[in-house]
Amino acid sequence: MRAWLDDEPLLLGPPAQRAVLGLLVLAGGQPVGLATLVDALWGDRPPASAVNVIQTHVKRLRRLLEPGRTPHSRSEVLPYLGDSYRLGVPADQIDIMRFRRLVRHAADGGGVAVLTEALALWQGRPFADLPLLAEHPRVLSIMAEHRAALGRYGAAMLAAGAVDRAISAFEEVAVADPLDEMGQARLVRAYAAAGLRAQACTTYHAVRRRLADELGVAPGPELTAAYQEILDDDSRAHVLTGPPIAVVRTVPAELLADVPVFIGRAYELGELDRLTIAPEQDTIVIVVVSGTAGVGKTALATRWAHRARDRFPDGQLYIDLRGYDQEQPVSPDAALARFLRSLGLPGEQVPGDVEERAARYRSLLDGRRMLILLDNAASVDQIRPLLPGSAGSVVLVTSRDSLPGLIVRHGARRLDLDVLRREDALALLRRLVGEWATAEIGAAEALATQCARLPLAVRIAAELVHRRAPAALAEVVGELADHRRRLNLLSTGDSHSTIGVVFSWSYRDLPPGAARMFRLLGLHPGTDVDGFGAAALLGGEEATARECLELLAGRHQVQRIGDRYGMHDLLRAYAKDLAVRNGEVDLPRRVLEFYLHTAATAMDVLYPAERDRRPRVPRPAGALPTLHDVGTSLAWLDAERANLVATAVHAAEHGHAWYPVRLALVLLRYLESGGHYADAVALHEHALRAAESVPDHRSAAQLRINLGVVAVQQGRYAEAGAELRRALELAYEVGDDFARMRALGNLGHVYQWQGRYRKAARMLAEAIALARDTGAKGTEARGLGNLGHVRLRQGRYADAAEDLRAAIAICRDIGDAVGEAYALVYLGHVESALGRYDEAGEYHEHALILFRGATEPAGEAYALDGLGGVDLSRGEHEQALDRLSEALELFRRIRERAGEARVANSLGEVAAAMGRPAEARGHHLAALRLAAEIGNRYEQSRAQAGMEPLGEVEGRLASSAVATSVTSSGETPTMLDDPMSESML
Template sequence: MTLRIQVLGPMRVWLDDEPLPLGPPAQRAVLGLLVLAGGQPVGLADLIDAFWGDRPPASALNVIQTHVKRLRRLLEPGRAPHSRSEVLPYLGNGYRLGVASEQIDIMRFRRLVRHAAGGGEVAALTEALALWQGQPFADVPLLADHPRVRPIVAEHRAALGRYGAAMLAAGAVDRAIGAFEEAVTADPLDEAGQARLVRAYAVAGRRAQAFTTYHAVRRRLADDLGVDPGPELTAAHQELLNEDSRAQVAVSSAAAVSRTVPAELPPDVPGFTGREHELGELDRLTLAPEPDTIVITVVSGTAGVGKTALAARWAHRARARFPDGLLYIDLRGYDPEQPVAPGAALARFLRSLGLPGEQVPSDVEERAARYRSLLDGRRVLVLLDNAASVDQVRPLLPGSVGSAVLVTSRDRLPGLVVRHGARRLDLDVLRREDALQLLRRLAGEWATAQNAAAEALAAQCARLPLALRIAAELVHQRAPGALTEVVVELDDHRRRLDLLSTGDPHSDMGAVFSWSYRDLPPAAARMFRLLGLHAGTDVDGYAAAALIDGEEATARESLALLAGRHLVQRNGDRYGMHDLLRAYAKDLAVKDGEADLPRRILEFYLSTAAMAMDVLYPAERGRRPRVPRPARALPSLDEATAPAWLDTERANLVATAVHAAEHGQAWFPVQLALVLLRHLESGGHYADAVTLHEHALRAAESVADRHSAAQLRINVGVVAIQQGRYATASAELQQALTLADEVGDSLVRVRALGNLGHVYQWQGRYAEAARTLAEVVTMARNADDRVTEARGLGNLGQVRLRQGRHADAADDLRTSVAICRDIGDAVGEAYALVYLGHVESALGRYDEAGGHHEHALTLFRGAAEPAGEAYALDGLGGVDLLRGDHERALGRLSEALALFRRIGERAGEARVTNSLGEVAAAAGRPAEARVHHLSALRLAEEIGHRFEQSRAQAGLTSVAAVRSLRPAGLPGRSLTPVDARTGGSGSRRSRNPPGPP
């Protein structure tokens, strides 16, 4: 049995891949002290001293010995009583840890760093840094500041520095910056590390961030140590100031591409056994391609043969050879109802590669083209799991050499081989020796003692890894003689489950599934059947409780039992099913009289989604359907956990809505779409929004619900606006107006009109936008709808600001601020204040403008609204520039740029980049100003942001006259009376660029 110890982070120990409970902190500390000794004995006196110093209690020796005794019992469960311990032997007057250094992460870390050199340096450092899971002994307070622990932290910083330098030399600037940032976070006063970070920012073209970093360190050195920067940090700063270096940085900035490096591989399979030949074949097929070819490898084989496990194991071994990232998706090709469409897979990959959600094209062919462009010149591994056909795979293939594609499928995919030159590895069942080794590892001593029965069981399970795991779990549930009993049962039931037969008599797993299911307690058996009806990919304890109409604790007990028998797969606190198991479970449910999703799971999802939306967007509560709360327990959600719940469950919610729409449960997709719109569009989840609303609209029309259809058409129009499809948006909104008039709903009408005004503003039709929004404000006042009135006034103020009608804009915005304060809408008030600040700047009242922006900044930070915070900082930076305070403006704008990049708001990034160009021009740095404006122009052209395009072009045309430009400009954000994320809704953020100036 093999022990594996982790101390780089929380302290963990595994015995043959099974985690062990290490007990109280003091017991963990004893083991930790022995780990730190590096295989040398630790005397009892030293152990006592570490615990109590020079004042040990009379029981000290007994306490240490008790901890050691319990550790021995834990780490050596098979050791005979009173026999010598091999893991914690008593030597001299103390104890020694008898575990191979390769099985202890700190020892492996040091070995890898020590031997990292030459061509293998990056791979060795990558592997070493991957071992780091946090501060050493993070959950052992006694060792947090131990003299032998502090050097480990320094070793980690040094390894990060070496890795960053290697990445910088290889041109992987973003990965280098990540390493340098992590290193200086651990020691902010490390001048050498800060100097490396400043130079890396410069190479990446992030000069403003480089200056900000230098000045922050300089101030900290002065405040904390009373010293000036040393020669290395000073030299890095001087390079930034040097004109020649600045020109070189401009070239590097133009050439450097900021790339997201995805790392999406599924976890390696515990207890993976055998397959050395197949792993070698994958090395040969995938890593030694012919010149000028795209490397595609298909791993094909029957269900349960271990295709995914093999692919994941190989990908983890080869990850260092793909420095630009690892993409993974389960295509669910054999799911009878929910395979992943190529368009959905492309949308996910585009976001993984750094493309913001709002930039994902709606057309599948356009997505594929953008995907191929992003992969051009990169070395990325694309792992496509559970593919059903060539058509599902073909759109996901890169278009140029460098990357590799690894596909797993039950089909041999001959079209992929013939047309695209794929190489194929046909995966057979495990070799006899490997199957027996897996059984011994899983079933323990029984498989060793009853070798003949073990061989029979391996043969009956067709030597399929999944079947062997389930059968071994059955053995564990029974008496010591169970191995023979299981063999007999397998013979009795081999032909029971035709549905799950793969057509190969050597791989009929249905019998194995049936035994495992038959022995389940009634509650777990019912849970298993109902999980087969679930339309999504996985569930948590709350959803499982709704499925069975029971308590969460009972549901979790059943899920844990199912996971222990390999009937569900556990991932953290979520549980999913292999597609064959899901089909089998669904068949059992249908036979038991459960033909469709229970209404209670639909009510659970709708109620929890509504609760999450109420937490995040309270001002819009009255505009969403009133959803009754069920009697059962729901998750406890607040502003921190509600977004996580929505993100985690989004795929399940959409899949469930699609299923309900197609099975006559129209109420669910209709209400879910009306509840969930703001989350989908504010997060840039447009593909999901389109799917949900298409099915919801079809469902509403199928039951002649014209009122809901009108609201849903508005939602479809909102999503189209976010995607820049203004003609489509206008058509949908006009249809919504017609339906609103037919049903006589003035609220729906005003919402449709407000969004039409939004479309007009983006199209630069300011006069029409002003007339429409003025009508919306009048209607809202007549209806005493103060939320809509505040929103409409905020939007109207924006339009009038763009028209140059400053006095009218100020009146509208001040009224909007007053209403927002009265109804408690802090976010709506803050956005109105930002625009009011721009009005004051345009009128030359800088003190008033700065006050508005400062107040808005305070409100945004209190509401955790990062986009608004960035816009307020941009406004403050503009005021600082007008006052001539260039250094302060640079600091605020650099902070705003970092926020915009973190949340993926590209319109804001273009805006602030232009502002940085104006600061550079005003400070007499024309070359730097040109770099910023060029960068802003490229970004604005890419997203279709006409206002920032013109602003960048003006800056480039006359850098010398930059002081005469209006540096504050107009913020890239627009509000609609009902649907804007910023206009009095208490909502999170907007990603829409502004319309033309």
């Protein structure tokens, strides 16, 4: 499901949203009722919010399709009609409508050219990305329309003598509907017309068996007649040609010797057992084992062939086609000549013409059960003449290319071979190295990782260990630490077993664009890229970059996972070495600019109210992804997080201080709200070192504040306080009022968590005053929200409510939904403290909606905790447990320990109210231990209050924790509800 606006591809959002648009497309301009949409998306089990969800999807689709529409004006593209929606897009702008118009025109005399134009619009199964619509009647209907058009096209091509095109069309119809006898009969006749008698017969018998097994019927007259025509032609041909030439029947046994040390691959061997069994008696079996250089394709195929040789009593043929060798690849005619001699044909009788050789080869294989192992194939053209024409034999192909043409045209099955599992790589190393690998398990694991768990590399490394004997494994690991030196060390002197040389055979045959892409991927410090990241590397169009990536993936020089592409460490080292030799010594600046700008765009979508707090970055040249809503923006950041951190570390180490500094200032809110603390710390520490090296004290102050924020989220309050006090000093030194506000506000936040409420209030009041003087509305609102929270803790409910309402008003004015939501949560706790539970519930519900819309998991969890407290007050214990369990899961997912301690206490209170004292003790004790560990004195005190009825040992633990809290802070924590405030000021 794809759409464009002014030739720009649109990111259409999550599957359900794309399905809504798909259903409207299928309606062909007719209105689609809400009930129909609900039924299509959820069937007979729609959620209570189904209509609201659909309305949200439509709202987002309108923003995508009509970006210039003024708010509240009528939508022209997706108007609402009664209880229905309609897609108001002209028919010539929708592929399926254009397809139908062209097919009608072709039927009315437009000719084959028009039909060809119609079929060119087809790009695979409709809505293949939307399983929701897979069996929708209208989807099935347009698939039937496509098959009918293909049938007409094939008939026209057959009549015109273009047999190959006819076969392609009929094969596509036959695969799409295996029980369509008319379509299968056309295919049988087309094969016969092309001289592919064996394939025609095989097709007929396969359909005959399928009809019997699935429908319990015999072939109808059309299919039977097509088969009879083949038999009649064979009888006439035999009369004309006479008896066949006599051949001495031989049983070749040409397999290579089995691999002496073969470890693992149990799953893959089982898959080969399964894939090489014909599902039907008349089926030709072809299996392609594909994978990157050195992954062990030949070893696997050889091991399986020796295990399965009893299945092939008529012999086993083997040939190394040398498709990626430095020597000349073996041509099909040379391979056929060798196979014909192996099958008993005298050398003088081997035909000179390649087509005649292929025909004689198929004749000699007819009726025989043989294994044909075609090793190191480079292309389908190299293989096709070597395929048998009748069932009984199995063809096993190994290749670095995935050979899609063999799969599409000849029904081959694929087994993609990955690197060894960690356990198998270590086992292979132990077998090859011996006691050293067992004695030094850490070094053995490191060595297997350095070899990217490629069997060939592991074997070479083992030999290197033996050459260094009696040196320890650790010494070899140290030698291989340098990526470029590693390639030289993993050498045996034999071109067929030296990693760099083996890789070079694949690289040598790449087109220039793909070769350059391969080299530049070696310079990228991250783990993988998408099409846009690759385009930034290449400095070209996204479509061009994807073409290069697809070509590399097809040849297993990169690994495709979804829409992303990466490579293992050895290939990356080889690619980087090539890049350096080619003069491409550093990551292009355009890549850093691409990541920085796209990250800033995503943050503007996620947190628009904070746009002025982040540095502005220029738009780079080149293709950029369309990040139009919260979902696509968050998905991009999640997918690219590792790359963003890796490129920042790389830039900091290579003197590009501007990049890590700006990126850290851009990304803080995403990293801390999502619980990505390790990434946040790594990014900010490198950015801080880069800023101090310039020196840039203003940025250093902001970065220290950010580090303090992350430390607070992790419950490291002492560390947070130290960072924030140093940031405050820097802010005073350089006269940065914004940094002063943030440092003061977040110091107040730390003191609040430590139970030092009076000091927290003073810091926050100073931050608020400075924000008012400088007109920083957002900072003022967050400060008021946090001050209201402190006053809530102090039991000053009227003052707290006043501050919180003021914060909410500012947040609504500047569009800060997250800040508003946190203030609403605090206000909900004020209402709960005053016994006004209905009002409290409304505030928490409103906050929950805002948090979910902004994808703020921490806030969502705090709102759920607040609702759980309201449920407890109303005696709705089961509902309280459901909400609190969901909140606990969220806190654990983002690793927010203060929130986890809070919910544990809440669960303890609910368990106690339900008469489950043992369960309540368990929850409070867990909260107490966690809160004591991170220094959260409020939750310690709350846990102690819940554990007062406990036994002597647990009671002493609780009392000790609270005593420590009071002694350290100088202020006794007030027992009130408190969500963690939104920390960013």
